[in-house]
Amino acid sequence: MTTIKLHNTRTRKKEVFEPLNKDDVRMYVCGPTVYDRAHLGNARPVVVFDVLYRLLRHVYCADHVTYVRNFTDVDDKINTRAAETGRDISEITAETTQWFLDDMGSLGALEPDQMPRATQYIPQMVEMIEKLISDGHAYAVEGHVLFRVRSYQDYGKLSGRSVDDMVAGARVEVAPYKEDPMDFVLWKPSDDTQPGWDSPWGRGRPGWHIECSAMSYELLGESFDIHGGGNDLMFPHHENEIAQSCCAHPEGKFANFWLHNEMLQVEGKKMSKSLGNFFTVKDLLDQGIPGDVIRFVFLSTHYRKPMDWTAEKAREAERTLRKWYAQAAQGTGTGDPYAPVVTALADDLNTALAISECHQLSLTDDIANLRYTLQFLGLMEDSVPEWVSSSQVDLSSIEVKLMSARETAMQTKDFSEVDRLKTHLADAGVEVRMSKTAVELVPTVNFDPAKLEALK
Ligand SMILES: Nc1ncnc2c1ncn2[C@@H]1O[C@H](COP(=O)(O)OP(=O)(O)OP(=O)(O)O)[C@@H](O)[C@H]1O
Numbered sequence: 001m002t003t004i005k006l007h008n009t010r011t012r013k014k015e016v017f018e019p020l021n022k023d024d025v026r027m028y029v030c031g032p033t034v035y036d037r038a039h040l041g042n043a044r045p046v047v048v049f050d051v052l053y054r055l056l057r058h059v060y061c062a063d064h065v066t067y068v069r070n071f072t073d074v075d076d077k078i079n080t081r082a083a084e085t086g087r088d089i090s091e092i093t094a095e096t097t098q099w100f101l102d103d104m105g106s107l108g109a110l111e112p113d114q115m116p117r118a119t120q121y122i123p124q125m126v127e128m129i130e131k132l133i134s135d136g137h138a139y140a141v142e143g144h145v146l147f148r149v150r151s152y153q154d155y156g157k158l159s160g161r162s163v164d165d166m167v168a169g170a171r172v173e174v175a176p177y178k179e180d181p182m183d184f185v186l187w188k189p190s191d192d193t194q195p196g197w198d199s200p201w202g203r204g205r206p207g208w209h210i211e212c213s214a215m216s217y218e219l220l221g222e223s224f225d226i227h228g229g230g231n232d233l234m235f236p237h238h239e240n241e242i243a244q245s246c247c248a249h250p251e252g253k254f255a256n257f258w259l260h261n262e263m264l265q266v267e268g269k270k271m272s273k274s275l276g277n278f279f280t281v282k283d284l285l286d287q288g289i290p291g292d293v294i295r296f297v298f299l300s301t302h303y304r305k306p307m308d309w310t311a312e313k314a315r316e317a318e319r320t321l322r323k324w325y326a327q328a329a330q331g332t333g334t335g336d337p338y339a340p341v342v343t344a345l346a347d348d349l350n351t352a353l354a355i356s357e358c359h360q361l362s363l364t365d366d367i368a369n370l371r372y373t374l375q376f377l378g379l380m381e382d383s384v385p386e387w388v389s390s391s392q393v394d395l396s397s398i399e400v401k402l403m404s405a406r407e408t409a410m411q412t413k414d415f416s417e418v419d420r421l422k423t424h425l426a427d428a429g430v431e432v433r434m435s436k437t438a439v440e441l442v443p444t445v446n447f448d449p450a451k452l453e454a455l456k
């Protein structure tokens with residue numbers, strides 16, 4: 001069996017991954033708050049954890065792996081959006097959830113086994129909060145319930161901070177009803193205009209952190225294997241999840257491995273909605289950049305390194321995929337992925353190495369293996385995607401045309417038609433390779449199929 005090694009934020013080491021139960025491997029990843037289109041940064045954890053999910057399914061079998069990713073559909077950002085637009089909250093969250101699934105599907109991300117919506121788990125959240133109160137880890141005051149951070153000794157361990165440092169450095173909300181400024185909200189009161197549920201503390205709604213603790217407990221139990229998310233969530237979100245879950249269920253260990261992806265950046269800063277320096281996945285797809293190309297660009301950088309999106313990277317990715325897909329098209333989609341690619345992923349998801357192994361494989365002309373390996377990486381899911389096949393058809397018919405034009409020219413000694421075709425092809429970004437017996441047309445990075453319409 002393949003040995004998987006993963007960098008565990010909890011221990012700050014790369015460790016051999018041993019599932020708690022290899023017949024029931026369990027992973028939870030924090031999902032989006034659904035009030036707006038996903039930007040490209042939001043897609044990074046989706047692709048990273050999709051690669052891990054595929055690897056786990058490969059090693060432990062698909063039906064022995066459970067991947068849970070939530071939708072946060074109750075949040076003040078959603079309420080604000082509803083107030084700004086005059087639209088119903090449920091309409092906004094349903095629409096945004098579907099956009100998210102569509103956009104991430106375009107990037108070749110498999111849907112997780114479970115996609116719980118926070119609003120469907122309110123009773124479980126209330127129950128967990130009651131337990132925390134009765135065990136002295138939380139207190140109710142003025143319609144709020146707060147987690148008593150100082151009641152949990154290990155608070156801050158994941159991100160390696162002491163509570164006192166955090167108090168000094170963090171922008172914590174100071175409120176008169178808090179025992180300690182570090183205490184965070186588990187439940188808060190709702191007025192008539194805000195979504196709310198009846199609870200022992202009056203009509204209210206949950207804080208963000210308790211959502212993940214309650215949903216992961218409900219679906220994966222008190223101890224599970226992997227918890228993932230962007231490293232921007234490590235503090236306070238993940239620290240708070242750990243505090244809540246470990247205090248409510250001291251019999252469990254919560255997550256064994258913590259994995260954090262680095263940020264997609266724009267000029268050295270995290271791409272984020274609040275900074276306004278973002279573009280959406282949909283923007284890129286609408287510009288005609290295929291989802292596979294976006295995925296490939298993500299895979300080119302290791303998940304624990306910051307990365308930028310550049311048009312040049314996209315062009316390069318497109319050129320490589322075009323070549324590989326054309327090569328792999330004849331192969332069937334069954335068999336095993338190329339072993340060095342699996343080995344690369346098993347080493348803390350070294351996707352960049354996996355891609356260079358694919359380059360090696362593509363040089364061997366092992367078509368079937370290349371195809372299955374690309375599918376394993378979430379590329380070339382079905383057959384050859386439209387954006388490649390359409391250009392292939394164009395090129396092969398033009399190849400025939402050019403061959404016959406050349407044959408005619410050899411006899412008439414009039415090469416003007418051959419030159420016309422070659423000029424046209426060069427203008428469309430196609431390199432023309434002519435030998436005595438064959439004509440080969442190779443698309444370059446500047447390939448523009450639209451410019452070939454006239455030649456068809
Ligand atoms: N630039 C980024 N690179 C990688 N992952 C990101 C990036 N921005 C957000 N994420 C991840 O996307 C998910 C959703 O994040 P969130 O909704 O907070 O987006 P955001 O743009 O950071 O929003 P805000 O600016 O309002 O905080 C989280 O898992 C987060 O880790």
Ligand SMILES: [Zn+2]
Nearest residue numbers: 030212237241
């Ligand atoms: Zn979470």
